[in-house]
Amino acid sequence: MIISVLDTIYALATPQGKSAIAVIRISGKLSRTVPALFGVSRQLPARQVGYFSLYDGQKHIIDDVIFFWFEGPASATGEDMAEIQCHGSSAVIQDILTVLGNASGFRMATAGEFTRRALDNDKMDMTAAEGLADLIDSETSLQREQATAQMHGRLKQPVSAWRETIIAQAAMLESLIDFADEELPPALDTEMTEALDRLITSLAEILDDHHRGEIIRSGIKVAIIGPVNAGKSTALNALAKRPAAIISHQAGTTRDVIEVRLDIGGIPVILQDTAGIRQTDDDIERQGIDLAREHAKSADFRLIMVDGSQPDWQTDIAPILDWFDTNALIIANKADLSSPEPQHNRPPAGFEQLHLSLHRDEDIIRLEQTLERYLSVTNHQTGNAIITRARHREALTTAYHHLCAARQLDIARQTELVAEEFRAAAQAMSRILGYIDVEDVLDHIFSRFCIGK
Amino acid sequence: MTGILTEQGEEIRCRSVVLTTGTFLGGLIHLGEERIPAGRIGENPSIRLADRLRGMNLPIGRLKTGTPARLDGRTIDWASLEMQQADAEPVPFSYMTDSITVPQIECGITRTNEKTHQIIADNIHLSAVYSGQIEGQGPRYCPSIEDKVHRFGDRNSHQIFLEPEGLDDHTIYPNGISTSLPRHVQTELIASISGLESAKILQFGYAIEYDFIDPRALTSELSLKQLSGLYLAGQINGTTGYEEAGAQGLMAGVNAALYAGHAGAEAGQRTLFTLDRADAYIGVMIDDLITKGAPEPYRMFTSRAEYRLWLRADNADQRLTEKGSEIGCIGTARAQHWQARKQALDTARTLLSSSPKGPKQLAAASLPVSRDGAVKTAAQLLGYDQVSFEDCFTLWPELETIPQNLRVQLKTDAHYAGYLARQEADIDAMRRDNQLKIPDSVNFYDIGGLSAESKELLERYQPDTIGQAGRIPGLTPAALVAVLRHIKKPASARMAAGRAQRH
Numbered sequence: 001m002i003i004s005v006l007d008t009i010y011a012l013a014t015p016q017g018k019s020a021i022a023v024i025r026i027s028g029k030l031s032r033t034v035p036a037l038f039g040v041s042r043q044l045p046a047r048q049v050g051y052f053s054l055y056d057g058q059k060h061i062i063d064d065v066i067f068f069w070f071e072g073p074a075s076a077t078g079e080d081m082a083e084i085q086c087h088g089s090s091a092v093i094q095d096i097l098t099v100l101g102n103a104s105g106f107r108m109a110t111a112g113e114f115t116r117r118a119l120d121n122d123k124m125d126m127t128a129a130e131g132l133a134d135l136i137d138s139e140t141s142l143q144r145e146q147a148t149a150q151m152h153g154r155l156k157q158p159v160s161a162w163r164e165t166i167i168a169q170a171a172m173l174e175s176l177i178d179f180a181d182e183e184l185p186p187a188l189d190t191e192m193t194e195a196l197d198r199l200i201t202s203l204a205e206i207l208d209d210h211h212r213g214e215i216i217r218s219g220i221k222v223a224i225i226g227p228v229n230a231g232k233s234t235a236l237n238a239l240a241k242r243p244a245a246i247i248s249h250q251a252g253t254t255r256d257v258i259e260v261r262l263d264i265g266g267i268p269v270i271l272q273d274t275a276g277i278r279q280t281d282d283d284i285e286r287q288g289i290d291l292a293r294e295h296a297k298s299a300d301f302r303l304i305m306v307d308g309s310q311p312d313w314q315t316d317i318a319p320i321l322d323w324f325d326t327n328a329l330i331i332a333n334k335a336d337l338s339s340p341e342p343q344h345n346r347p348p349a350g351f352e353q354l355h356l357s358l359h360r361d362e363d364i365i366r367l368e369q370t371l372e373r374y375l376s377v378t379n380h381q382t383g384n385a386i387i388t389r390a391r392h393r394e395a396l397t398t399a400y401h402h403l404c405a406a407r408q409l410d411i412a413r414q415t416e417l418v419a420e421e422f423r424a425a426a427q428a429m430s431r432i433l434g435y436i437d438v439e440d441v442l443d444h445i446f447s448r449f450c451i452g453k
Numbered sequence: 454m455t456g457i458l459t460e461q462g463e464e465i466r467c468r469s470v471v472l473t474t475g476t477f478l479g480g481l482i483h484l485g486e487e488r489i490p491a492g493r494i495g496e497n498p499s500i501r502l503a504d505r506l507r508g509m510n511l512p513i514g515r516l517k518t519g520t521p522a523r524l525d526g527r528t529i530d531w532a533s534l535e536m537q538q539a540d541a542e543p544v545p546f547s548y549m550t551d552s553i554t555v556p557q558i559e560c561g562i563t564r565t566n567e568k569t570h571q572i573i574a575d576n577i578h579l580s581a582v583y584s585g586q587i588e589g590q591g592p593r594y595c596p597s598i599e600d601k602v603h604r605f606g607d608r609n610s611h612q613i614f615l616e617p618e619g620l621d622d623h624t625i626y627p628n629g630i631s632t633s634l635p636r637h638v639q640t641e642l643i644a645s646i647s648g649l650e651s652a653k654i655l656q657f658g659y660a661i662e663y664d665f666i667d668p669r670a671l672t673s674e675l676s677l678k679q680l681s682g683l684y685l686a687g688q689i690n691g692t693t694g695y696e697e698a699g700a701q702g703l704m705a706g707v708n709a710a711l712y713a714g715h716a717g718a719e720a721g722q723r724t725l726f727t728l729d730r731a732d733a734y735i736g737v738m739i740d741d742l743i744t745k746g747a748p749e750p751y752r753m754f755t756s757r758a759e760y761r762l763w764l765r766a767d768n769a770d771q772r773l774t775e776k777g778s779e780i781g782c783i784g785t786a787r788a789q790h791w792q793a794r795k796q797a798l799d800t801a802r803t804l805l806s807s808s809p810k811g812p813k814q815l816a817a818a819s820l821p822v823s824r825d826g827a828v829k830t831a832a833q834l835l836g837y838d839q840v841s842f843e844d845c846f847t848l849w850p851e852l853e854t855i856p857q858n859l860r861v862q863l864k865t866d867a868h869y870a871g872y873l874a875r876q877e878a879d880i881d882a883m884r885r886d887n888q889l890k891i892p893d894s895v896n897f898y899d900i901g902g903l904s905a906e907s908k909e910l911l912e913r914y915q916p917d918t919i920g921q922a923g924r925i926p927g928l929t930p931a932a933l934v935a936v937l938r939h940i941k942k943p944a945s946a947r948m949a950a951g952r953a954q955r956h
């Protein structure tokens with residue numbers, strides 16, 4: 001298929017299937033002709049709404065719709081845009097899309113094409129587009145908050161400010177190199193050292209966020225681990241409130257890792273049920289156990305599930321505890337089986353333990369609450385994360401290292417090397433908000449310093 | 454290209470021509486309200502040549518520059534002025550020059566003052582630059598004293614260098630006060646400056662507007678894309694400055710000669726002489742010009758070069774002599790000189806990187822020791838800012854045999870080593886991109902997956918290579934990938950794509 005950017009594109013903006021209303025969006029030069037395609041002769045003034053009856057080629061009425069008309073560049077994509085709100089019937093939607101599809105110069109949008117056009121037309125910057133994508137994918141309130149914040153510039157603002165500072169400092173360095181014989185203000189290097197220190201500090205602060213943004217965006221990984229038959233799958237199902245894992249009373253059923261996505265107090269959680277740990281000769285089961293160990297290691301948090309009615313459960317889990325630091329909660333299950341309930345024996349050093357029975361609803365609620373408490377701590381809910389993607393972190397970390405390297409140099413004597421580090425930092429920063437060109441630097445030089453003989 | 458017809462009717466037959474018209478092409482001088490068609494004061498502009506070029510439908514624009522008044526040095530009160538001595542030891546450009554024997558003379562330094570600024574402020578509306586009389590684009594920096602006063606109102610004084618124009622000439626060039634104010638204002642202005650109270654003006658300053666050809670119409674050998682054999686160099690390509698003009702003159706001249714020697718051969722079969730951004734500043738400048746054009750008079754600043762730490766005066770011979778030899782532009786004496794220097798450099802580099810010393814020896818010689826206790830070569834030690842050649846002599850007495858004139862370059866190389874290694878990877882990538890030619894037959898509007906803006910940018914800039922396309926301001930990396938994918942398709946598929954898109 002050949003895709004031309006000159007085409008006018010259209011797409012159903014609401015999900016397929018029956019609904020009260022469906023929205024079809026159209027963007028491109030020919031958007032203006034949309035009413036005419038449906039036998040409507042009225043042309044709306046820009047940014048106005050009309051109530052139209054749409055007809056197909058045979059002059060049969062398709063539907064009564066609300067029609068919106070935006071004239072570019074004052075539109076979401078920056079191009080001329082139309083929006084049809086019709087009734088959400090598959091037949092109506094199909095008929096409207098057919099009329100559009102048959103019109104010359106129109107084609108169905110490819111995935112993300114509306115956003116791409118908005119980007120190309122400077123209606124949105126890269127970070128806002130990423131925020132929008134995250135918003136559409138968001139499943140929990142924290143994810144939504146974070147995505148909206150990014151759309152509104154939570155990343156863009158500090159990055160633009162750093163970008164400005166980097167350009168200004170690079171301009172000073174370049175003027176020291178290229179215009180040494182001009183009258184430059186004294187104390188440029190003191191000014192520079194101070195600006196550099198501020199830049200390094202604020203980058204360091206934002207980088208030191210315990211990856212909270214990325215965790216919220218992709219979810220906190222919580223692994224349920226423990227000996228066989230302790231009730232790991234029951235725990236997963238209880239928390240997921242639906243049977244996602246196969247539960248049976250035969251030990252060693254869960255050999256693969258089963259994942260469910262949960263919303264625990266707004267925090268997105270990826271709960272992983274792993275194979276039970278025990279000595280085994282079964283090859284497949286051993287592979288499952290190895291996998292369990294890997295997941296336990298890479299998880300952000302662990303629930304260690306044991307059968308609390310067994311007297312020697314502490315010895316059973318001792319080897320497991322060596323796999324990771326203490327970021328885990330021990331759950332002694334089956335408290336209802338031992339009567340009277342066992343004395344609360346002391347948990348292994350550094351761990352908290354919870355005695356409960358997954359057969360009791362109030363215990364499941366207690367588990368959920370404890371987990372939420374733990375996750376909000378893991379999550380460092382103080383302060384808002386700015387970095388939500390590995391791509392951002394990589395760019396900012398690279399910039400940070402170059403700026404630190406610049407700080408180690410002597411600005412007066414190694415000006416050209418400091419400039420080199422700045423150039424590298426600018427280049428790294430460019431990956432988030434667009435290219436920093438030498439012209440930006442020269443602009444700054446000539447507007448700040450009186451240069452020219 | 455068959456030749457030149459002069460105004461006198463003389464016909465000069467030739468296969469290639471280099472045009473270097475400077476400010477003469479459609480030149481128009483502005484002095485206050487006066488407008489004088491001229492190439493320089495007192496010299497006729499090139500009007501018919503300008504008409505001929507316009508007739509060829511070339512992209513032509515207007516730029517402007519200016520010059521200060523010239524003063525009679527005998528009427529300046531030097532005794533009252535601070536003087537700036539010439540460099541005690543002037544450094545020659547070429548390693549073949551041992552020392553500079555031409556007499557060096559001093560400059561005077563004076564300054565504008567509040568009275569000067571008042572005169573300018575009172576009369577700025579009379580300046581050609583401010584009255585709106587000039588359409589040509591000037592540079593962003595301050596070319597005239599009226600710009601300086603107007604744009605930097607907080608400064609109450611600007612420096613002026615009083616530069617003698619020659620050893621046997623009493624004309625003084627007052628560097629820093631270029632102006633297009635009317636004559637009577639210039640007289641008043643000069644007289645307000647300390648030391649110039651009774652200075653005689655030999656020639657008034659002025660602004661000049663002239664035609665230039667948008668250099669995006671040029672190939673990297675500086676010939677017009679639409680007329681092979683016609684080369685352009687210097688200010689006609691939108692640059693300003695001596696070195697800028699000289700460098701283009703060299704490149705255009707060499708290529709014009711190569712062309713004349715191989716007339717009739719297709720571009721692919723001819724020898725071209727081009728330099729890239731990692732070879733020389735010349736390469737940076739020509740690449741900038743032919744990719745980005747000249748929205749303002751183009752000046753070479755070192756910040757324009759990505760590989761500045763490599764493009765140094767001390768290694769110019771190393772970077773360029775052999776390239777010059779390949780096209781027969783290097784004389785025997787220079788070739789031999791370079792061979793000798795190259796050998797000496799190789800020997801010195803071997804010395805510097807052999808016999809590494811351990812931490813104990815280093816410490817004993819008060820040289821920096823690394824914490825991991827690793828052995829070090831002299832080259833590694835010279836990488837430290839504070840370590841000099843002399844510091845290394847105790848441990849490596851053989852280094853004393855390295856001639857003085859190589860030491861600066863070797864120390865610089867060692868000092869920059871880490872950075873240079875990092876840049877090498879970038880240079881390789883840049884060269885690979887430059888190898889990826891975009892065929893002339895490509896119509897950018899045919900390329901799928903490109904935004905309308907990207908298509909317009911590409912059509913406007915007409916890049917010859919992927920490398921050049923990558924340097925188009927505003928072109929996104931995604932667009933670059935789309936172009937790359939398109940040119941990697943077989944030609945037949947590209948044409949089919951074009952037909953389908955246009956349908």
Ligand SMILES: Cc1cc2nc3c(=O)[nH]c(=O)nc-3n(C[C@H](O)[C@H](O)[C@H](O)COP(=O)(O)OP(=O)(O)OC[C@H]3O[C@@H](n4cnc5c(N)ncnc54)[C@H](O)[C@@H]3O)c2cc1C
Pocket residue numbers: 473474475476477478492498499502520686687688689692693694695696698
């Ligand atoms: C007063 C002054 C001071 C300057 N000071 C500096 C400085 O300090 N540092 C610096 O880097 N730059 C300086 N410049 C700028 C620099 O001189 C120019 O940018 C540079 O010389 C341009 O070189 P060019 O070869 O393009 O043109 P030019 O040097 O202008 O030469 C053009 C030549 O072409 C000839 N010509 C034009 N038309 C025709 C025709 N039709 N037929 C035959 N011949 C023709 C002209 O007679 C002239 O000789 C100064 C410029 C001026 C005017």
